[in-house]
Amino acid sequence: MPELYHQTIAQLSAALEAGSLTSVALMQAVIERTEAVEPQVKAFIHRDAEDALQQAHASDERRASGNSLGPLDGIPIGIKDILAVKGQPLRCASKMLDNFVSPYDATVIAQLKAAGAVLWGRLNMDEFAMGSSTENSAYMATANPWDLDRIPGGSSGGSAAAIAAGQAIATIGTDTGGSIRQPAALCGVVGMKPTYGLVSRYGLVAFASSLDQAGPMTRTVEDAALLLQTMLGKDPLDSTSIAMPKVPDFRAELKHRKGPWKLGVPREFFGDGIDPEVKANIEAAIEWYRAQGSEIVDISLPHAHLSVPVYYIVATAEASSNLARFDGVRYGHRSVAVEDALSLFTQSRGEGFGDEVKRRIILGTYVLSSGYYDAYYLRAQKVRTLIRRDFENAFETVDAILSPTSPTPAFKRGERSNDPLAMYLSDIYTIAVNLAGLPALSLPSGFTSNGLPIGLQVIGKAFGEADLFAVAQAYEQAHNFHLVTAEL
Amino acid sequence: MTDKAHLDIEYVSQLARLDLSAAEKEKLGSQLAAILEHFDALKAVDVSGVEPTAHAHAVENVWREGDRAGPVYDPEVLSSMAPESRDNQVVVPKVVE
Numbered sequence: 001m002p003e004l005y006h007q008t009i010a011q012l013s014a015a016l017e018a019g020s021l022t023s024v025a026l027m028q029a030v031i032e033r034t035e036a037v038e039p040q041v042k043a044f045i046h047r048d049a050e051d052a053l054q055q056a057h058a059s060d061e062r063r064a065s066g067n068s069l070g071p072l073d074g075i076p077i078g079i080k081d082i083l084a085v086k087g088q089p090l091r092c093a094s095k096m097l098d099n100f101v102s103p104y105d106a107t108v109i110a111q112l113k114a115a116g117a118v119l120w121g122r123l124n125m126d127e128f129a130m131g132s133s134t135e136n137s138a139y140m141a142t143a144n145p146w147d148l149d150r151i152p153g154g155s156s157g158g159s160a161a162a163i164a165a166g167q168a169i170a171t172i173g174t175d176t177g178g179s180i181r182q183p184a185a186l187c188g189v190v191g192m193k194p195t196y197g198l199v200s201r202y203g204l205v206a207f208a209s210s211l212d213q214a215g216p217m218t219r220t221v222e223d224a225a226l227l228l229q230t231m232l233g234k235d236p237l238d239s240t241s242i243a244m245p246k247v248p249d250f251r252a253e254l255k256h257r258k259g260p261w262k263l264g265v266p267r268e269f270f271g272d273g274i275d276p277e278v279k280a281n282i283e284a285a286i287e288w289y290r291a292q293g294s295e296i297v298d299i300s301l302p303h304a305h306l307s308v309p310v311y312y313i314v315a316t317a318e319a320s321s322n323l324a325r326f327d328g329v330r331y332g333h334r335s336v337a338v339e340d341a342l343s344l345f346t347q348s349r350g351e352g353f354g355d356e357v358k359r360r361i362i363l364g365t366y367v368l369s370s371g372y373y374d375a376y377y378l379r380a381q382k383v384r385t386l387i388r389r390d391f392e393n394a395f396e397t398v399d400a401i402l403s404p405t406s407p408t409p410a411f412k413r414g415e416r417s418n419d420p421l422a423m424y425l426s427d428i429y430t431i432a433v434n435l436a437g438l439p440a441l442s443l444p445s446g447f448t449s450n451g452l453p454i455g456l457q458v459i460g461k462a463f464g465e466a467d468l469f470a471v472a473q474a475y476e477q478a479h480n481f482h483l484v485t486a487e488l
Numbered sequence: 489m490t491d492k493a494h495l496d497i498e499y500v501s502q503l504a505r506l507d508l509s510a511a512e513k514e515k516l517g518s519q520l521a522a523i524l525e526h527f528d529a530l531k532a533v534d535v536s537g538v539e540p541t542a543h544a545h546a547v548e549n550v551w552r553e554g555d556r557a558g559p560v561y562d563p564e565v566l567s568s569m570a571p572e573s574r575d576n577q578v579v580v581p582k583v584v585e
Contacts, residue, residue: 101569103561103565103566197544197545210543211544240543240545303533305529308526309527309529309530310530313527313530327505328571329570329571329580330566330570330578331571332571333571334571334572340581340582341580341581341582344580345505346505346506346507347507349504349506349507350507350509353506355512358516359516359519359520361506362497362500362506363520363523365500365504366495366500369503376527376530378540379530379533381542382533382538382540383530383533383535384540385538385540385541386535386538388544420523421519421522434544435541435544437543437544462545
């Protein structure tokens with residue numbers, strides 16, 4: 001058996017249920033591991049071991065009195081620093097929110113608490129979730145546990161690295177253009193972005209409201225299914241949340257959905273810019289599915305190559321509007337040397353935001369400004385329709401789509417920091433999914449010759465999460481890459 | 489699509505209520521020029537007759553069923569979040585002469 005801190009929710013909840021493990025002992029093992037590796041990994045912006053142990057103790061008491069709340073009860077789950085947990089700091093990895101403490105729980109957090117999860121720490125990220133390397137955090141750069149000189153991906157880099165390093169059993173990330181899936185791929189863990197609207201955005205600091213979704217990051221597909229089960233549902237506090245017509249028991253469905261499937265492979269995702277080792281790895285995974293009896297269908301997503309420009313217009317436009325609330329008045333950073341109301345806004349924002357956030361606010365403001373709105377924003381929204389239709393057409397003939405998650409494995413820290421466009425292109429396979437509102441998952445599919453993880457992306461139909469999990473788990477169980485752990 | 493030279497960083501930063509240093513303006517200006525050039529790919533797409541997508545799933549406007557009282561915060565909680573407050577009110581520079 002692996003160390004406690006490298007086990008899965010499924011294994012640990014079985015041990016807790018059987019009485020061979022207590023949540024306090026598990027939490028203690030996770031805390032000790034975290035203290036040992038955190039100086040190298042730097043996954044946490046904030047953590048409170050005493051508070052986590054208290055939550056674990058409460059879980060043990062519930063279980064002892066026969067009131068266990070289910071498979072998540074007593075499991076340490078790390079939270080990306082973008083979701084509100086009442087009484088805990090929420091910084092969004094920004095100086096803008098340096099002293100902010102959440103006055104309420106995000107709906108996702110309330111759901112996790114109701115399931116008995118032990119909420120463990122605030123995980124590092126790119127500032128306001130803008131970035132693909134976690135280098136844009138105002139506090140520190142998180143390292144990739146597989147190679148400490150490399151980035152863990154982003155923006156949920158802390159959430160991915162913490163699992164790979166054994167600092168949490170599972171984590172919650174958020175995904176606007178690939179921010180769960182890309183770091184999951186680069187750190188060798190499972191990361192799942194649900195169908196847009198499946199998970200409430202209430203209490204998730206808004207970046208691009210028509211794209212943002214919170215989702216599970218775990219060691220296994222089964223764990224992702226378990227976590228998602230507690231996170232979904234129509235929320236009166238989020239008008240864009242949607243009730244799934246009939247919510248399946250995802251974990252139970254894994255036993256019934258065994259394929260074979262019709263799997264689409266978009267030829268556009270294997271062209272220029274893909275690393276040869278990544279390409280060979282994903283092609284081998286596709287061949288494995290074929291050998292197992294699945295039908296592999298060559299599909300075309302003819303507008304997918306326009307995802308990057310569409311995304312960086314739509315997402316920055318929404319961001320420039322969403323981030324207008326950070327004005328130094330009601331909360332957040334306020335400049336000390338202000339002369340009037342206008343300089344209170346401009347100086348507080350100039351001092352509080354980092355480079356990438358400023359870049360996106362300027363870009364978003366520009367594409368929405370008078371004279372440019374039709375040429376950029378409206379046109380991008382129309383091309384977004386074409387991207388969505390490409391997927392609708394593809395899903396008329398296939399059950400799921402297979403592709404690489406990221407065109408390259410983890411790159412070196414600093415390699416792309418001065419080239420925002422190169423950084424934006426690292427999300428080229430993930431962002432079309434957000435634009436179309438579809439669910440997708442990245443799972444470990446092997447390693448490069450120098451030991452860096454590679455991720456396979458499985459894209460599903462809207463609300464087709466049960467099939468998505470089943471397709472992904474078939475590969476996982478036949479290959480067991482999730483059992484290989486980073487040496488720290 | 490409009491010429492990229494028209495991104496007047498001075499004007500746009502005013503619209504965004506965002507103070508930028510001279511060095512930031514210069515750096516951002518050249519980076520944004522490269523990004524806007526990448527956006528030019530959208531020019532070639534025929535979007536005639538295509539409806540814009542604002543949300544992945546159709547969001548319809550609905551009438552409220554009527555406001556119901558929900559949880560509220562103590563004024564102390566909210567005013568304590570403000571950078572400066574007095575008597576449970578947020579203090580800001582004078583806005584009316």
